[in-house]
Amino acid sequence: GNELAGKVAVVTGGASGLGSAMVERFVAEGARVVVGDIDAGKGRALADRCGDTVLLRVTDAGDPGEVAQLVDLAVREFGGLHIMCNNAGISGKMHKSILDDDFADFQHVMSVNVLGVMAGTRLAARHMADNGGGSIINLSSVGGVQAGGGVMTYRASKAAVIHFTKSAAIELAQYDVRVNCIAPGNIPTDLLAKASSTMSPEKAERMTRAMRDMMNRDRPLPREGTPEDVAEAAVYFAAERSRYLTGTVLAVDGGTTA
Numbered sequence: 001g002n003e004l005a006g007k008v009a010v011v012t013g014g015a016s017g018l019g020s021a022m023v024e025r026f027v028a029e030g031a032r033v034v035v036g037d038i039d040a041g042k043g044r045a046l047a048d049r050c051g052d053t054v055l056l057r058v059t060d061a062g063d064p065g066e067v068a069q070l071v072d073l074a075v076r077e078f079g080g081l082h083i084m085c086n087n088a089g090i091s092g093k094m095h096k097s098i099l100d101d102d103f104a105d106f107q108h109v110m111s112v113n114v115l116g117v118m119a120g121t122r123l124a125a126r127h128m129a130d131n132g133g134g135s136i137i138n139l140s141s142v143g144g145v146q147a148g149g150g151v152m153t154y155r156a157s158k159a160a161v162i163h164f165t166k167s168a169a170i171e172l173a174q175y176d177v178r179v180n181c182i183a184p185g186n187i188p189t190d191l192l193a194k195a196s197s198t199m200s201p202e203k204a205e206r207m208t209r210a211m212r213d214m215m216n217r218d219r220p221l222p223r224e225g226t227p228e229d230v231a232e233a234a235v236y237f238a239a240e241r242s243r244y245l246t247g248t249v250l251a252v253d254g255g256t257t258a
């Protein structure tokens, strides 16, 4: 298609997982994309696959100064910024209980998942407000919608993304800057593997299997979701056909939170 022809997007955490599926769908719709990711190897592989429509810049999304450079790069190299996808996110450690939680992990998760989204939203909105508007897409999660045991820091960070998105949408509407969230269900990517990486391999495998069983039980649609399922929602929010949507949360979770 060419739904995003002439558009420029920034995708944080775009080198792999859900982010790279979004980048590939944006490019397929005619957009040019700047990818900001801490993983230079995966980022370069994606950029090579996409040719001169994708630029990679190694970026820590939790550092507002680095996010500012990402936005500047899009404007300088591709002549503008119409779509900002604040996708970079981390799970933090897989604490079984709040009693085991640690504050260093809390701060790290909050800096990437919350500060990163706030910085990306503000910096993109500043450009978009002066240039006729745009679409900002933030990644929340089923964990930000539903409370539950385990990964409580992650849940809190993703709930913050929802509330921040709604408040930003209200304020930025006057500039025709739309701000929406996607709340994916659990989708096999490296995210889960990283959460269990501090455990022994046996324990991590048990945990991963238990979580997958739980997810399968709680999800009405029988099949597991894919990164492409989430990328479709991102294209929708990026495109003109969602022009009257702002401040919304779209659950792409097979009915899990229904």
Ligand code: NAD
Pocket (backbone or CB within 6 Å): 012, 013, 014, 015, 016, 017, 018, 019, 036, 037, 038, 039, 042, 059, 060, 061, 062, 087, 088, 089, 090, 091, 112, 139, 140, 141, 142, 143, 183, 184, 185, 186, 187, 188, 189, 190, 191, 194
């Ligand atoms: P992933 O771990 O597979 O990929 C995340 C990407 O972000 C990686 O390329 C990684 O290098 C990059 N990244 C990590 N920290 C970064 C940082 N500080 N700065 C820049 N880049 C960084 O994760 P994913 O599953 O693709 O998740 C993408 C987003 O979707 C996250 O915000 C996540 O919380 C959210 N999400 C994922 C799921 C899921 O089940 N996979 C469910 C709900 C929400």
